[in-house]
Amino acid sequence: MQIDLRTVSIQPLRNTFDHLARRFGDKPASRYQEASYDIQAAENLHYRPTWAPEQQLYDASITRIVMQDWYALKDPRQYYYNTYTLARARQQDTAEANFEFVDSRGLADRLPDALRNTALAVLVPLRHAAWGANQHNSFICGYGYGAAFTQPCMYQAMDNLGIAQYLSRLGLLLGGTEALEAGKRAWMDGAAWQPLRRYVEDCLVVRDPFELFVAQNLALDGLLYPLIYERIVDDDFSVRGGSAVAMLTRFMTDWFAETRKWVDAVVKVAAAESAQNQAQLSEWTQAWSSRAAAALLPVVELALGAQADEAVCEQLAGLKQRLDKIGITL
Amino acid sequence: MDMKVEKKKLNLKDKYKLLTRDLGWEPSYRSKDEIYPYVKYEGLKVHDWDKWEDPFRLTMDAYWKYQAEKERKFYAIIDAHTQNNGHLNITDARYLTALKIFLQAISPGEYAAHKGFARAGREFAGVGTQVACQMQAIDELRHAQTQIHAMSNYNRYYNGFHAFADARDRIWYTSVARSFFDDSMSAGPFEFMIAIGFSFEYVLTNLLFVPFMSGAAYNGDMATVTFGFSAQSDEARHMTLGLECIKFMLEQDPDNLPIVQAWIDKWFWRGFRVLGLVSTMMDYMLPKRVMSWREAWEIYGVENGGALFRDLARYGIRPPKGWDDAEKAIDHMSHQLMLGLYQWSFGTAFHSWIPSDEDMDWLSAKYPATFDKHYRPRWNHIKKLAAAGTPYKNFGLAKLCQCCQLPIVFTEPDDPTMLCNRETTYKGEKYHFCSDGCQDVFEHEPEKYIQAWLPMPALFQDQQGDIGAWMDWVSLKDGTDNGDYAGSEDQRNFQQWRGLATSNQ
Numbered sequence: 001m002q003i004d005l006r007t008v009s010i011q012p013l014r015n016t017f018d019h020l021a022r023r024f025g026d027k028p029a030s031r032y033q034e035a036s037y038d039i040q041a042a043e044n045l046h047y048r049p050t051w052a053p054e055q056q057l058y059d060a061s062i063t064r065i066v067m068q069d070w071y072a073l074k075d076p077r078q079y080y081y082n083t084y085t086l087a088r089a090r091q092q093d094t095a096e097a098n099f100e101f102v103d104s105r106g107l108a109d110r111l112p113d114a115l116r117n118t119a120l121a122v123l124v125p126l127r128h129a130a131w132g133a134n135q136h137n138s139f140i141c142g143y144g145y146g147a148a149f150t151q152p153c154m155y156q157a158m159d160n161l162g163i164a165q166y167l168s169r170l171g172l173l174l175g176g177t178e179a180l181e182a183g184k185r186a187w188m189d190g191a192a193w194q195p196l197r198r199y200v201e202d203c204l205v206v207r208d209p210f211e212l213f214v215a216q217n218l219a220l221d222g223l224l225y226p227l228i229y230e231r232i233v234d235d236d237f238s239v240r241g242g243s244a245v246a247m248l249t250r251f252m253t254d255w256f257a258e259t260r261k262w263v264d265a266v267v268k269v270a271a272a273e274s275a276q277n278q279a280q281l282s283e284w285t286q287a288w289s290s291r292a293a294a295a296l297l298p299v300v301e302l303a304l305g306a307q308a309d310e311a312v313c314e315q316l317a318g319l320k321q322r323l324d325k326i327g328i329t330l
Numbered sequence: 331m332d333m334k335v336e337k338k339k340l341n342l343k344d345k346y347k348l349l350t351r352d353l354g355w356e357p358s359y360r361s362k363d364e365i366y367p368y369v370k371y372e373g374l375k376v377h378d379w380d381k382w383e384d385p386f387r388l389t390m391d392a393y394w395k396y397q398a399e400k401e402r403k404f405y406a407i408i409d410a411h412t413q414n415n416g417h418l419n420i421t422d423a424r425y426l427t428a429l430k431i432f433l434q435a436i437s438p439g440e441y442a443a444h445k446g447f448a449r450a451g452r453e454f455a456g457v458g459t460q461v462a463c464q465m466q467a468i469d470e471l472r473h474a475q476t477q478i479h480a481m482s483n484y485n486r487y488y489n490g491f492h493a494f495a496d497a498r499d500r501i502w503y504t505s506v507a508r509s510f511f512d513d514s515m516s517a518g519p520f521e522f523m524i525a526i527g528f529s530f531e532y533v534l535t536n537l538l539f540v541p542f543m544s545g546a547a548y549n550g551d552m553a554t555v556t557f558g559f560s561a562q563s564d565e566a567r568h569m570t571l572g573l574e575c576i577k578f579m580l581e582q583d584p585d586n587l588p589i590v591q592a593w594i595d596k597w598f599w600r601g602f603r604v605l606g607l608v609s610t611m612m613d614y615m616l617p618k619r620v621m622s623w624r625e626a627w628e629i630y631g632v633e634n635g636g637a638l639f640r641d642l643a644r645y646g647i648r649p650p651k652g653w654d655d656a657e658k659a660i661d662h663m664s665h666q667l668m669l670g671l672y673q674w675s676f677g678t679a680f681h682s683w684i685p686s687d688e689d690m691d692w693l694s695a696k697y698p699a700t701f702d703k704h705y706r707p708r709w710n711h712i713k714k715l716a717a718a719g720t721p722y723k724n725f726g727l728a729k730l731c732q733c734c735q736l737p738i739v740f741t742e743p744d745d746p747t748m749l750c751n752r753e754t755t756y757k758g759e760k761y762h763f764c765s766d767g768c769q770d771v772f773e774h775e776p777e778k779y780i781q782a783w784l785p786m787p788a789l790f791q792d793q794q795g796d797i798g799a800w801m802d803w804v805s806l807k808d809g810t811d812n813g814d815y816a817g818s819e820d821q822r823n824f825q826q827w828r829g830l831a832t833s834n835q
């Protein structure tokens with residue numbers, strides 16, 4: 001039986017804020033819309049930055065991508081702080097349970113030595129790469145234009161930090177502080193890691209926010225996550241008795257499946273905006289993804305040896321398919 | 331290599347170090363100068379970024395978990411507030427003027443702080459500092475969004491909220507707050523930290539946040555006070571960061587002291603002027619008042635601020651240069667500014683009003699030395715004009731201070747009968763200021779402040795002085811958003827709706 005409670009009913013004067021009514025019509029707006037659209041100052045900015053007087057404080061022209069309306073780059077997940085935080089809180093619950101499970105059952109100690117050593121060798125140095133990703137997304141958030149485009153980059157930056165921390169905990173669990181020290185040595189001096197470290201450091205001097213978006217979130221992540229977490233951890237390690245490792249990297253697998261939808265949506269809309277954008281994005285993607293593939297090859301070799309080449313080629317083909325769908329041509 | 335070693339038990343501090351600053355590395359393919367191009371030009375010397383003490387040790391998993399709990403509670407209450415017409419529980423719709431100013435002028439500042447901290451979270455050359463800044467960046471985004479959400483339902487029933495995004499960029503009084511935030515963001519990363527992290531968050535937040543949120547609680551505004559409670563622990567973290575930051579700068583090199591001191595002088599005065607808006611809220615806009623501006627200043631300015639600067643004295647820091655002038659202004663500023671807001675109320679997307687006799691008695695009790703002598707007579711005069719059907723309106727344009735952007739309505743520190751007006755000629759142009767403090771700020775960096783966008787000349791030049799066209803441009807609805815509260819649509823609606831909710835008429 002339906003019970004209708006009665007409340008005092010009064011007629012509202014309006015449905016939403018003016019700037020949202022102009023965009024979406026005179027109807028109640030969603031919380032995502034209220035939290036995202038036009039909340040960055042756009043006009044009559046007072047002073048030019050003393051750190052770059054040729055720029056405006058919020059400057060759409062510091063990237064080569066041109067958008068008539070930067071708020072067209074919306075997030076299909078419709079994340080604002082609340083929905084983002086709640087989603088990650090659920091995922092961290094699962095991650096915590098997984099770490100606890102592996103730890104309490106002594107699963108780490110039961111890993112075959114060779115496998116544990118490979119896992120540490122491949123995964124631990126990646127915490128530094130994740131820190132690099134954090135730097136890049138913080139940059140894109142800070143200097144990109146329009147909250148629809150930039151707010152998910154802040155979430156992405158914090159996720160990158162979270163991933164770097166999960167990788168550190170994985171290292172501590174499987175190999176103690178020595179594992180982190182060895183991982184850092186490998187990152188700094190190990191031959192297998194130098195191309196990737198060079199990639200990250202070269203990105204640290206890129207100051208076009210959209211190019212950085214392509215280099216990090218599309219090109220590098222687009223190869224790194226499927227190769228490391230799907231091909232190596234989920235497939236290869238599991239076959240070799242290392243499912244415990246896959247439990248510890250579940251967050252990364254789920255995270256990539258989710259965030260790539262957002263990355264694709266952003267690039268797709270930007271590429272569809274104009275032929276120039278499409279050409280520029282294709283050029284960047286071409287350049288950065290071939291570099292990323294070359295940088296990842298020696299890392300993948302640490303786990304897959306002679307099969308590494310084939311695995312990387314396979315992923316490049318996978319990336320190409322993905323790019324076809326969003327209008328980027330390699 | 332056998333890694334089955336006995337694992338060392340790590341203490342919290344060491345573990346946090348491994349989970350944050352150990353993630354960074356010394357670059358070798360690119361130089362630090364290329365990677366961190368903005369850390370040197372302000373002249374601040376940092377020798378060892380590792381000396382940075384992490385002010386709070388929050389890993390991301392803990393952050394997500396903790397913040398999600400607060401978010402769930404916040405939106406549960408906001409939803410209930412909307413569903414149950416919570417807006418009818420406020421003391422009086424006059425109160426909403428404070429919220430309208432907040433949404434138009436302060437919430438955009440939260441967003442600006444979010445952007446600024448995202449930049450600082452990349453530009454500083456130490457991981458500990460960067461992580462702390464990034465956490466504040468995402469928190470500030472939270473604050474901007476939760477404030478919009480908390481006030482969204484008020485917008486559906488009351489005027490003055492609907493065009494906050496347009497008002498932010500175009501109307502005149504929002505320029506006070508936005509020029510403050512634009513100023514901080516156009517400075518280098520260290521000055522930004524002093525401006526927002528230290529001066530605003532540490533020295534001045536208590537004067538903004540505590541009175542504002544207490545005002546919401548006193549006046550039945552469940553939505554805003556819920557935001558206040560929810561943001562409290564974020565603010566506590568931000569204050570800790572601000573203090574850590576200043577100590578870090580001062581401990582790194584003795585040469586940093588004069589630079590930091592000059593920034594403290596500047597940002598104290600800039601912040602104090604922004605707080606002028608808060609003073610009117612506390613003394614005039616709250617139907618049920620929490621405490622007077624003077625009382626708030628005694629607690630949060632004199633006591634807390636005094637203790638802070640005594641603590642910083644060991645580094646050679648002295649209280650901000652404008653401190654004494656601020657103290658002299660406390661008993662006058664809210665009255666002078668509210669008189670200004672009232673006479674220019676044709677151009678504000680909020681209502682103002684003439685205080686009732688009861689309000690004036692309260693003001694004279696709280697300001698025994700100044701109110702009856704200087705301000706009651708002026709209000710009484712305005713009241714007489716209104717009663718005679720010729721309300722006092724000043725359609726002349728306010729002369730704005732080139733620095734703080736408030737109208738020049740304040741008096742000389744030592745003579746409350748003399749309007750304070752300072753002038754500086756720079757490259758053949760004359761610039762006006764409301765105070766010595768603002769003139770000092772300008773003269774220190776004239777090339778910056780001559781760029782200031784002044785909303786009043788914009789009205790003259792772009793709209794040819796056509797007030798109607800200007801109102802369209804700022805999305806101000808004449809007759810409903812602006813003017814006196816008495817007789818306004820907000821007043822009529824609130825009384826009628828409240829009647830519906832509380833009686834059987």
